Amino acid sequence: xxxxxxxxxxxxxxxxxxxxxxxxxxxxxxxxxxxxxxxxxxxxxxxxxxxxxxxxxxxxxxxxxxxxxxxxxxxxxxxxxxxxxxxxxxxxxxxxxxxxxxxxxxxxxxxxxxxxxxxxxxxxxxxxxxxxxxxxxxxxxxxxxxxxxxxxxxxxxxxxxxxxxxxxxxxxxxxxxxxxxxxxxxxxxxxxxxxxxxxxxxxxxxxxxxxxxxxxxxxxxxxxxxxxxxxxxxxxxxxxxxxxxxxxxxxxxxxxxxxxxxxxxxxxxxxxxxxxxxxxxxxxxxxxxxxxxxxx
Amino acid sequence: xxxxxxxxxxxxxxxxxxxxxxxxxxxxxxxxxxxxxxxxxxxxxxxxxxxxxxxxxxxxxxxxxxxxxxxxxxxxxxxxxxxxxxxxxxxxxxxxxxxxxxxxxxxxxxxxxxxxxxxxxxxxxxxxxxxxxxxxxxxxxxxxxxxxxxxxxxxxxxxxxxxxxxxxxxxxxxxxxxxxxxxxxxxxxxxxxxxxxxxxxxxxxxxxxxxxxxxxxxxxxxxxxxxxxxxxxxxxxxxxxxxxxxxxxxxxxxxxxxxxxxxxxxxxxxxxxxxxxxxxxxxxxxxxxxxxxx
Numbered sequence: 381x382x383x384x385x386x387x388x389x390x391x392x393x394x395x396x397x398x399x400x401x402x403x404x405x406x407x408x409x410x411x412x413x414x415x416x417x418x419x420x421x422x423x424x425x426x427x428x429x430x431x432x433x434x435x436x437x438x439x440x441x442x443x444x445x446x447x448x449x450x451x452x453x454x455x456x457x458x459x460x461x462x463x464x465x466x467x468x469x470x471x472x473x474x475x476x477x478x479x480x481x482x483x484x485x486x487x488x489x490x491x492x493x494x495x496x497x498x499x500x501x502x503x504x505x506x507x508x509x510x511x512x513x514x515x516x517x518x519x520x521x522x523x524x525x526x527x528x529x530x531x532x533x534x535x536x537x538x539x540x541x542x543x544x545x546x547x548x549x550x551x552x553x554x555x556x557x558x559x560x561x562x563x564x565x566x567x568x569x570x571x572x573x574x575x576x577x578x579x580x581x582x583x584x585x586x587x588x589x590x591x592x593x594x595x596x597x598x599x600x601x602x603x604x605x606x607x608x609x610x611x612x613x614x615x616x617x618x619x620x621x622x623x624x625x626x627x628x629x630x631x632x633x634x635x636x637x638x639x640x641x642x643x644x645x646x647x648x649x650x651x652x653x654x655x656x657x658x659x660x661x662x663x664x665x666x667x668x669x670x671x672x673x674x675x676x
Numbered sequence: 677x678x679x680x681x682x683x684x685x686x687x688x689x690x691x692x693x694x695x696x697x698x699x700x701x702x703x704x705x706x707x708x709x710x711x712x713x714x715x716x717x718x719x720x721x722x723x724x725x726x727x728x729x730x731x732x733x734x735x736x737x738x739x740x741x742x743x744x745x746x747x748x749x750x751x752x753x754x755x756x757x758x759x760x761x762x763x764x765x766x767x768x769x770x771x772x773x774x775x776x777x778x779x780x781x782x783x784x785x786x787x788x789x790x791x792x793x794x795x796x797x798x799x800x801x802x803x804x805x806x807x808x809x810x811x812x813x814x815x816x817x818x819x820x821x822x823x824x825x826x827x828x829x830x831x832x833x834x835x836x837x838x839x840x841x842x843x844x845x846x847x848x849x850x851x852x853x854x855x856x857x858x859x860x861x862x863x864x865x866x867x868x869x870x871x872x873x874x875x876x877x878x879x880x881x882x883x884x885x886x887x888x889x890x891x892x893x894x895x896x897x898x899x900x901x902x903x904x905x906x907x908x909x910x911x912x913x914x915x916x917x918x919x920x921x922x923x924x925x926x927x928x929x930x931x932x933x934x935x936x937x938x939x940x941x942x943x944x945x946x947x948x949x950x951x952x953x954x955x956x957x958x959x960x961x962x963x964x965x966x967x968x969x970x
Contacts, residue, residue: 390684417848518881547817554815
């Protein structure tokens with residue numbers, strides 16, 4: 381099972397929910413931190429990292445001895461990553477999307493591919509909890525390939541918990557697509573609600589069952605609850621607005637370790653998710669087959 | 677022309693609340709919401725939209741089944757696995773590279789321009805504002821960020837405005853890089869948590885990479901004094917100006933509910949006084965007093 385934890389708005393508590401949920405389950409669980417621009421899960425789980433691999437993407441390497449400066453590569457590149465001026469050809473690796481168009485179109489066979497490092501993936505564990513996270517190299521822009529690479533490491537025998545990045549664009553899609561369930565973490569404020577509605581619209585496009593966790597409950601107003609009721613989205617958990625919890629978080633500690641009664645609450649959250657996913661699997665919805673295909 | 681971009685690395689540290697509060701301190705500025713993915717500044721600004729324009733963000737391949745001979749070349753060429761075995765394109769996976777469109781031997785693929793969002797020029801009680809809304813599940817947020825900032829510059833040039841105040845996106849990736857090029861400085865809003873420091877350090881590294889001066893302030897500093905001190909120490913070590921601290925204040929949320937900034941609602945609160953001090957310190961920085969060419 382894959383549970384993706386997302387939010388729209390940043391700083392609502394995605395990492396808090398992902399790490400505490402994983403720690404409460406304790407075994408047969410894998411955390412996959414897909415917020416590769418700013419990964420934080422490791423700060424709370426403190427995993428022992430055993431393997432590190434670079435995530436690379438191909439960029440064109442021009443053989444100027446073969447190049448006839450025909451400009452076909454420049455014309456096919458929609459990202460402005462190749463410029464041919466007279467008898468000079470320049471590539472801009474940071475603009476390259478690694479589509480391979482230049483290499484496919486070159487009539488002189490003058491383009492080879494070179495590797496560019498986008499970032500890295502580290503794997504390890506905390507006790508019986510498996511741990512994976514990715515990290516975008518500072519200055520690089522292409523985070524989706526790193527997220528997609530992390531996603532290939534999902535283990536079907538385990539509960540895979542994805543800590544998604546904020547927002548609603550390509551990196552978020554890469555972190556949610558093909559998940560069995562999306563857990564939306566929000567806060568009961570106007571910003572929280574506004575960005576929650578954007579996240580819900582995104583999930584509707586992907587057609588994934590979803591539920592809400594309200595973090596900092598008690599702050600702000602009641603509009604998130606009214607919205608959830610109107611949309612028929614279940615609220616699965618509320619974490620109160622509590623200075624003690626905020627301080628535990630600020631020190632990089634887990635709530636379930638410092639305030640043990642939360643462990644049952646996170647286990648209850650997991651049971652609710654499991655029931656929602658299983659009930660859906662029992663009903664003959666055609667999308668499940670599509671979703672299975674998308675997972676691989 | 678000068679531009680200050682408010683960023684944070686980590687989301688939810690108070691970028692938008694602070695940007696909105698700063699708007700109260702300058703009478704000669706334009707607001708720019710560069711968080712096009714999950715824009716929130718308009719919730720505090722009640723913008724009166726004067727101009728609305730589609731954002732033509734890219735192209736998307738579509739296979740014409742009448743012309744397609746199912747030769748499979750597009751499947752072979754597509755690096756994004758966007759061509760399904762049924763010879764249909766998955767619009768979510770399509771990167772818009774056009775390789776299939778250009779190389780299909782049957783010319784069976786169309787490549788129409790797609791509308792990926794909208795952008796707006798509005799009036800607010802503080803002055804003009806340029807903002808946008810990226811379509812749900814769309815790509816090219818970086819390009820839309822660049823567009824919004826470029827449109828703000830056009831208005832600045834036409835109306836001789838002194839300052840662009842830009843509310844940036846979280847993270848350190850594509851939209852963040854697009855939000856900070858050519859800025860006078862970035863102000864990083866940090867929170868005194870282990871993760872806040874981690875994310876601040878990566879953003880500071882990014883700013884240094886692109887040679888943009890960085891200034892840092894701490895929001896909710898009283899949540900953890902040790903971490904606040906750690907941020908101060910980090911700033912000193914990295915040679916980043918430390919502009920001050922803001923206490924935790926429920927009135928930020930209270931103001932948000934009223935659709936206002938904290939200076940409008942609680943001008944004499946500790947938080948408001950702290951925000952004003954930070955503003956004064958930021959605007960006094962040498963980096964903020966260099967005229968940028970448009």
